[in-house]
Amino acid sequence: MSVSIEEVAKAAGVSTATVSRALRGLPSVAPTTAAAVQAAANALGYVPSPSAAALASGRTRSVGLVAPAISRWFFATALEGAEHALREADFDALLYSLPDAATPRKTFEAEVLARRVDAVVVASMFFSDAEVEQLRSLDVPAVFISVRQPGFPHVGIDDEAAAALAVAHLVGLGHTVIGHVSGSATDRNPAAPTMRRRSGWRQAMLDSGLAPDDDLDSPADMTAVGGHRAANALLDRRPDVTAIFAASDETAMGVLLALRQRGIEPGREVSVIGLDGHNLGDIMGLTTVSQPAYRQGAEAARLVLAATAGQPMPGQTLFETELVPRTSTGPRP
């Protein structure tokens, strides 16, 4: 049905080997021959078979993109960046989205990626030892975005510094009782970005001579609903807070809601700052420390791509974060 390399070879008057080499731009083909092959391929509408190429070469030219709940802003954006970077390099993106973390997630079966990807990009997740073992047994380059997985390269931000930036902003506004809506109580993995942000908050408080009291720290899952709940708990416990640093923008949005429901105006009576750079933050007037999610995804993809080409991967690639002041923060009343 569809044209094969053989027909192109015939049309161009060369062997299939030469067609293969010419079309892939290998050096050992005379320019005139290459041009002729190209012309023949175009004329016939030739499209190489990835399966055949993969089988013959052992390389699939595709990479696995693993992420939980891709509907969450950070993951969606990072994936988009990764996908574009892959596309640019002429690689395919194989999507593997874990079931929502809400439902007890069945373990990631790295096996489904076996033999079908040349590399893997994992976005923010906690991997069990068994899962890591599986991933490793795939024997392909892998990089983790956001979460730090020992033994794997990491792309992300300096979460502690980002948290410190947020706290510094609040301190600069005169706040002294600064609450924190942190990562889920169930994910006490110190390598998790949320836990690093939490310790960043603690340290920054101490560095400013303030007290990061335990009851100022209110854990939430990283959703708006979770942030809402955590903020309510925090406000009940500590009515004296005048500022809240939420570990993500989505939780910060939940915090904003909780304040409004209590008739507290964000930015005047209580300041709120998030961390992410969520695209809806602007609309909600949410002050935040933004991180480049898209670029992190793209960079992760480029790294594994380079790794498949034999280049070594840097153990860590950090991106800068930036304070984006909006109306949800203001001077202490």
Next chain:
Amino acid sequence: MSVSIEEVAKAAGVSTATVSRALRGLPSVAPTTAAAVQAAANALGYVPSPSAAALASGRTRSVGLVAPAISRWFFATALEGAEHALREADFDALLYSLPDAATPRKTFEAEVLARRVDAVVVASMFFSDAEVEQLRSLDVPAVFISVRQPGFPHVGIDDEAAAALAVAHLVGLGHTVIGHVSGSATDRNPAAPTMRRRSGWRQAMLDSGLAPDDDLDSPADMTAVGGHRAANALLDRRPDVTAIFAASDETAMGVLLALRQRGIEPGREVSVIGLDGHNLGDIMGLTTVSQPAYRQGAEAARLVLAATAGQPMPGQTLFETELVPRTSTGPRP
């Protein structure tokens, strides 16, 4: 390096043909043989090569997922649904995310999917004739989510009815001057969901004896920023509006912001209703007509899967929508 079907065959004392058949659960294998093969495969840790299988069978067991800006709620959620449905059927999901609509999008090159997918799911987009032609030339089943592409099966909602539902809600609250923040002025494709929502608004207004004046219709791209801008234009033009129906939740959020910035309280002085069921709608108190994005994605995937198995696809699969009243709508002042 990794074990092939041949080694399994040897270990099980059968031919590779039998191993192939046994592992795929084909009927013509004796149960005892099948069990022996399974055992041997497990013992050896055998994982079949998708490339080889694809090359030999002509079927890739993967489907292309095409969407613009996957970071937008509807697409991300629909993709997630599709991915899970595919995974369940043991198919791979090949992600193809178009560059953001903001940047002049380079045309979709269906060619990159040639020979590598058994089917395609396209989420809400406008395809040029050339692009449709390319897609068709792939010669695989394809279904469109959300947008109605002539000649292709469609999964979505009854956009006009959904819009009518929104308008009816507002009318029921006593509103008579109901504005509409509609789809982008540049996408005047009548098959686009936004355009159908727009005509749904017009018709519902007429049916209620109200006037869908042209200056009540304010076009926006489907983002929060676009909604913000469009709402401002609308409010300037028609200070008498007491209710606004936005074509998507993200635009509705922009509308909410515009109101707040003008000191107008949503739900009291001016009511706002969106359409989507965005997960942040709850947090923002946004009344909406919700649609099941996840299920639409999953259903689309199941449809093309069935189509690859030879089953005919229904031309249209519509999902129900539901009014979700929250605080952004209230009786006319």
Next chain:
DNA sequence: CGTGTCGATGCAAGCGCTTACTTTCCGACG
């Protein structure tokens, strides 16, 4: 007891490429 039937299995020919290894063809060099 010969034969037809049918379920279970094996044989082997590909599927459409890549690539190690050869061959061919020239120009350069002694």
Next chain:
DNA sequence: CGTCGGAAAGTAAGCGCTTGCATCGACACG
């Protein structure tokens, strides 16, 4: 003018499966 060294191209052996067709028994039937 014979040789040698490369660049350019060809040869052909796979890569690891799937599947049409052939084979082989076992069993039922006349």
